[in-house]
Amino acid sequence: MKAIVYTEAGDSGVLAVRERPVPEPGAGQVRVRVVVSGVNPTDWKSRRGSSTRERTARESVPNQDGAGIVDAVGPDVRDLAVGDRVWIYLAAPDYGVTGTAQEYTVQPAGHVVKLPHDASFDLGASLGVPALTAHRALTVAEDGPSALAPGALAGRVVLVAGGAGAVGHAAIQLARWAGATVITTVSGPHKAALARAAGAGHVINYREEDVAARVRQIAPDGVDVVVEVALAANWAIDLAVLKPRGTVAVYANDGGDAVRLGIGAGLVANARLQFILLYTVGARVLADAARDVAAAVADRALPVGQEHGLPLLRFGLHDLAAAHDAVESGAVGKVLVDVATEPEG
Incomplete structure (x- = not known):
């Protein structure tokens, strides 16, 4: 062969x-x-x-x-x-x-x-990698859920950074399938069109708009989960929009590998910062994610x-x-x- x-x-x-x-x-x-x-x-x-x-x-x-x-x-x-x-x-x-x-x-x-x-x-x-990564990002919040299904994220607000990427696309689709309000950021009109086609309810061009202000207009109480691709560039924004006890789930280091945390702001928000790499999440997490992703595929949600x-x-x-x-x-x-x-x- x-x-x-x-x-x-x-x-x-x-x-x-x-x-x-x-x-x-x-x-x-x-x-x-x-x-x-x-x-x-x-x-x-x-x-x-x-x-x-x-x-x-x-x-x-x-x-x-x-x-x-x-x-x-x-x-x-x-x-x-x-x-x-x-x-x-x-x-x-x-x-x-x-x-x-x-x-x-x-x-x-x-x-x-x-x-x-x-x-x-x-x-x-x-x-595979995109959908399972997105699933992990959407299920690590302290207040749950630990599994995804229709209604599992009802009443929650999810911010997806970089909604035109493969992981961002999967995160938009899975979050929408699970009932969340989905906000995403993109760099231009073409990617905005893709994010809307994926099902994002709100799309923000981060090169032209004040992301934190726009997110707070859409979700005055803040965001439950941020699916983050570029923590070094976006951490200040994430803290500004995060709901108390909210989670920032980081799956990549686009834009840099070092970030100044600003511990005080994180303490005030009781923020959770969760890093994600599929190779070390463990067999149970992978199996649970594959099960939920398969259910979403069966529902034609992906x-x-x-x-x-x-x-x-x-x-x-x-x-x-x-x-x-x-x-x-x-x-x-x-x-x-x-x-x-x-x-x-």
Whole structure:
């Protein structure tokens, strides 16, 4: 089978096409024929060696997310069967050869989730890192909820920083599905249109408007949860709009890695600052998030595509380097890699 591999950290030029044997699933594992692979910032950061995780594998197959069809099942797997359409999350958490940038991948059954027949493989490959990160951000508040479902966030106000990104898009959709009032910030008219298409009720252009003042107009009592992509740039705004006992959930360091906290203001607000990285949240948190995300998919609450606020940018497997470069350069939308042709029927 064809696989994209790298054996040393570096720019996208270290990626190479290799022929590898088709792997066999062991106990508790399934083999998935990958149809679409999804690319996230964590993928190029891991490849460059700039991730906080230590790379120990000699050879790595990149990409944590994907979707396809189960084509072999190992012993002790009860909830998945050959022929199931599925999506995959954290396919290669240890930098090994199990990433989705290859024709077949063997995964623990717990990281493989059934995909409804009316949900596309494009959608399946767009879930994983963005949707699970968004779920975590929306469920870490001290006053709950710890799970998402329709009505779980009723009466709550959620501010999503950077609503046109993949995590921001998922956060808008999940928060809206759960009943929250959703406010988001963007950098321009095009991204504003995408955020509205995703379902944001209020969109603020942070380059033209006073974000804190606008948020307080919309939510005079403040914001319950901030889904934050750029804490260094936005912390003062977050404190200004946060409701007492509110939470700022940080999943990236866009705009800088250092921030002056202003402890006094945080104390007054009883603010909670929660950092998020899926690799270390633990198996239970991941499983709970995957369950809720699957429920949202079944409710058709997480659509993708231009008309739903997340344009899809396509590449072939042999063009994985260009796909990684597109994500690294800040492409707006979800970068997908076509690995195999979806079978008829």
